[in-house]
Amino acid sequence: MKDNRRDFLKKSASLAAVMSVGGISSAMSEPVEKSKKTGSKRPYVKDAGIKFAFSMGITSPKIPYARQMGVLHAVSGVIRNPDLKPWDPKVITATKEAWEKEGIKWTVVEGPPTLGSPTKLGLANKDEEISNFITFMKNLKQYGDVDVICYNWMPVISWARTQMDRPGRGGALMTAFDYEDMKGKPLTEFGEVSKESLWKNLEYFLKAVVPEAEKIGMNLSLHPDDPQVDSIQGISRIMNTVENFDRMLALYPSKFSGLTMCQGNFSLMGADIPALVRRWGKDKINFVHFRSVQDLSGVLPSTKFTECFHDEGQIDMYEAMQAYYDIGFNGPLRPDHVPTMFGETNERPGYMTLGNLYATGYIRGLAESVAKNGRKG
Amino acid sequence: MKDNRRDFIRKSASLAAAISVTGLSSCSESGKKSDGNETAKIVEWPVIEGPATPKICVGLGSNATVAAMKQIKQIGVDYVLMGGPPIPWKVEDLKAIMDRFKAEGLTVINMMIGGHPNTIFGREGRDAEIAKIQESLVAAGAAGLAVVEYNFYADRLMEGYYEKKGRGDSGITAFDYAPAKDLPPKPEIGAFTADQLWENITYFLKAVIPVAEKAGVRMALHPNDPPVPISHGSAQIMATFKDWKRLIEIVDSPSNGMTYDCGVSREMGEDPLEVLRYLGSRDRINHMHFRNVTVQEPYVKYEEVFFDVGQVNMFAVMQELIKVGYKLGIYPEHPRGLDYDKEHPGGIGGGYPGGGGYTGQAFNVAYTRAMMQAAQSI
Numbered sequence: 001m002k003d004n005r006r007d008f009l010k011k012s013a014s015l016a017a018v019m020s021v022g023g024i025s026s027a028m029s030e031p032v033e034k035s036k037k038t039g040s041k042r043p044y045v046k047d048a049g050i051k052f053a054f055s056m057g058i059t060s061p062k063i064p065y066a067r068q069m070g071v072l073h074a075v076s077g078v079i080r081n082p083d084l085k086p087w088d089p090k091v092i093t094a095t096k097e098a099w100e101k102e103g104i105k106w107t108v109v110e111g112p113p114t115l116g117s118p119t120k121l122g123l124a125n126k127d128e129e130i131s132n133f134i135t136f137m138k139n140l141k142q143y144g145d146v147d148v149i150c151y152n153w154m155p156v157i158s159w160a161r162t163q164m165d166r167p168g169r170g171g172a173l174m175t176a177f178d179y180e181d182m183k184g185k186p187l188t189e190f191g192e193v194s195k196e197s198l199w200k201n202l203e204y205f206l207k208a209v210v211p212e213a214e215k216i217g218m219n220l221s222l223h224p225d226d227p228q229v230d231s232i233q234g235i236s237r238i239m240n241t242v243e244n245f246d247r248m249l250a251l252y253p254s255k256f257s258g259l260t261m262c263q264g265n266f267s268l269m270g271a272d273i274p275a276l277v278r279r280w281g282k283d284k285i286n287f288v289h290f291r292s293v294q295d296l297s298g299v300l301p302s303t304k305f306t307e308c309f310h311d312e313g314q315i316d317m318y319e320a321m322q323a324y325y326d327i328g329f330n331g332p333l334r335p336d337h338v339p340t341m342f343g344e345t346n347e348r349p350g351y352m353t354l355g356n357l358y359a360t361g362y363i364r365g366l367a368e369s370v371a372k373n374g375r376k377g
Numbered sequence: 378m379k380d381n382r383r384d385f386i387r388k389s390a391s392l393a394a395a396i397s398v399t400g401l402s403s404c405s406e407s408g409k410k411s412d413g414n415e416t417a418k419i420v421e422w423p424v425i426e427g428p429a430t431p432k433i434c435v436g437l438g439s440n441a442t443v444a445a446m447k448q449i450k451q452i453g454v455d456y457v458l459m460g461g462p463p464i465p466w467k468v469e470d471l472k473a474i475m476d477r478f479k480a481e482g483l484t485v486i487n488m489m490i491g492g493h494p495n496t497i498f499g500r501e502g503r504d505a506e507i508a509k510i511q512e513s514l515v516a517a518g519a520a521g522l523a524v525v526e527y528n529f530y531a532d533r534l535m536e537g538y539y540e541k542k543g544r545g546d547s548g549i550t551a552f553d554y555a556p557a558k559d560l561p562p563k564p565e566i567g568a569f570t571a572d573q574l575w576e577n578i579t580y581f582l583k584a585v586i587p588v589a590e591k592a593g594v595r596m597a598l599h600p601n602d603p604p605v606p607i608s609h610g611s612a613q614i615m616a617t618f619k620d621w622k623r624l625i626e627i628v629d630s631p632s633n634g635m636t637y638d639c640g641v642s643r644e645m646g647e648d649p650l651e652v653l654r655y656l657g658s659r660d661r662i663n664h665m666h667f668r669n670v671t672v673q674e675p676y677v678k679y680e681e682v683f684f685d686v687g688q689v690n691m692f693a694v695m696q697e698l699i700k701v702g703y704k705l706g707i708y709p710e711h712p713r714g715l716d717y718d719k720e721h722p723g724g725i726g727g728g729y730p731g732g733g734g735y736t737g738q739a740f741n742v743a744y745t746r747a748m749m750q751a752a753q754s755i
Binding site for chain 1: 420422423424444446447448449450451452453543544545546547650683684685690691692693695696713715716717721735736739740741742743744745746747748750751752754755
């Protein structure tokens with residue numbers, strides 16, 4: 001683990017040397033040194049000005065604990081009503097009011113309705129789906145006061161893991177992925193799906209949707225593929241490298257066509273998270289999944305990894321938090337996947353309660369460290 | 378030099394980010410060129426505890442089950458503290474306890490020693506108690522126990538604590554001296570003056586510290602908490618910063634140290650950083666409590682709150698700890714009362730009004746770990 005990281009640093013250092021980049025980043029690195037040594041000059045803000053959030057539905061057992069932790073933002077879907085479409089203003093209004101009653105602000109929709117295989121695979125009914133998506137987006141902003149939608153470009157097979165109970169420290173259960181275990185799995189009913197078609201469909205979607213998002217101020221946030229491998233069961237993956245994200249961002253350049261900085265996935269691609277946060281900045285990063293991972297494959301991009309506790313992974317979490325602070329990130333952030341802990345069933349791997357409470361203590365400790373560095377009181 | 382190196386790494390890292398690193402392995406040939414710089418300090422992540430860092434620890438019973446030990450391991454803690462056996466301690470007993478924890482990857486860093494009332498009160502029988510404590514310290518040294526903690530008060534004023542509700546109806550431990558101020562002496566204890574207690578602790582320290590020093594054991598006196606001047610008619614001699622300074626001068630040895638508590642320091646209206654620097658620069662912090670408070674009136678009225686809520690700048694404390702080179706136990710203590718622990722019995726319980734258990738502790742430990750990693754990264 002350590003060796004990989006060191007290796008990576010070494011390799012990237014040597015690459016920098018080879019390519020002689022003094023000019024590129026000197027403007028970038030100096031303010032960092034300054035802020036780290038002398039501390040922040042900004043007025044102190046709780047949680048470094050970031051909106052701490054949990055992923056939870058309106059019936060989640062996490063809600064009372066969220067209030068006690070001071071995590072006052074929800075990443076939540078709409079409360080489904082069998083008689084109404086999920087983009088119906090009544091549905092959205094009811095969801096907003098339900099959260100208000102809980103004393104928690106509804107801030108993000110992750111995995112929006114009406115964005116599925118038709119749009120991502122370019123099927124016949126894609127225009128209807130996109131049109132509904134635009135309606136959803138507008139109503140969500142107008143009636144729900146939600147301005148972040150986190151979506152992904154993984155049709156058919158979404159989040160994938162090959163193990164849900166890998167033993168971690170003290171017997172905590174972690175999710176893990178090994179690309180080897182996916183090989184030989186059959187194609188889906190959609191057969192081989194090419195990267196070109198996914199790009200084409202993504203471009204079509206963005207060109208239809210982003211102008212509307214701009215009008216209403218909806219921060220679209222594309223989540224990287226998880227896992228960030230080349231393809232699964234014949235379905236290609238395209239949001240799996242930093243270059244591809246740059247390409248995506250250029251398809252329709254806009255503050256409202258941004259991304260979700262899922263630290264785990266980008267780290268497994270081989271990226272240095274703090275540097276990437278600084279480079280993309282506040283205008284591209286609309287939402288953060290603050291987590292860490294351990295690569296187990298010995299190479300990056302990773303083909304085998306596990307999702308560990310926040311404090312024991314390969315990502316420089318302090319420098320990452322410093323980077324969010326320096327770019328002035330003030331959007332929502334959630335802990336994302338956490339190990340299943342003592343006394344918990346593993347019914348929703350990655351999303352059980354204790355790990356989230358532990359993660360909150362950790363993230364808050366980091367945010368406070370960054371925001372209080374150099375302050376006396 | 379160091380800065381240049383760090384700059385260099387950062388620049389290259391941002392370049393790597395800029396172009397992603399697919400195919401970087403082809404550079405491994407020239408990568409060897411950077412080996413010359415390997416001695417420069419780069420903080421490796423995950424940042425872990427080492428011989429030169431503080432060690433996060435939590436309390437467990439000496440008879441804790443393996444399941445309880447695993448719970449502690451899950452929150453990333455490798456060190457524990459506990460009450461020791463009755464005095465005199467025997468090396469084989471200590472080893473048996475410590476080995477049981479070791480088998481689960483936990484090091485016992487601190488045991489609380491007790492059973493010395495005659496010593497505190499200066500009564501007949503104190504020499505026999507002191508002899509047992511001396512024997513215990515020798516056993517501790519032989520067993521490899523780094524720190525022995527103890528108390529020295531006539532009575533602890535628990536009556537002033539009461540529960541308050543904090544954010545989301547969590548439990549807060551509040552303290553008010555007023556209703557407990559004039560409680561009478563307990564008949565079995567009586568009332569002691571500060572002079573008497575100072576005399577008794579002096580007698581004690583002169584007898585035990587040389588033994589501790591020789592055994593390679595550090596003693597840590599727990600401050601009075603609550604730090605009120607009088608408890609049930611008896612004076613308290615560990616309830617001001619001046620008292621603490623006086624304590625460490627009685628016997629001039631690193632074995633004659635304290636449990637530094639940034640929360641208690643603030644309860645007394647002191648600057649926790651100043652206290653830390655004073656004790657730390659003299660190498661007299663042998664154990665430490667990490668917690669936060671909101672004080673209405675020093676010594677008299679305050680609340681033990683979430684770490685991220687109180688008046689102590691916890692990160693400044695952590696940075697200072699790293700700066701003074703503190704490397705013994707850091708105990709994120711007094712978890713807040715969270716509903717999760719009430720609804721999920723079987724966690725590790727707490728003992729204070731408004732106090733909590735395992736879940737609150739998990740939050741505290743994670744917060745402390747983050748600050749420790751941050752302080753090591755800067």
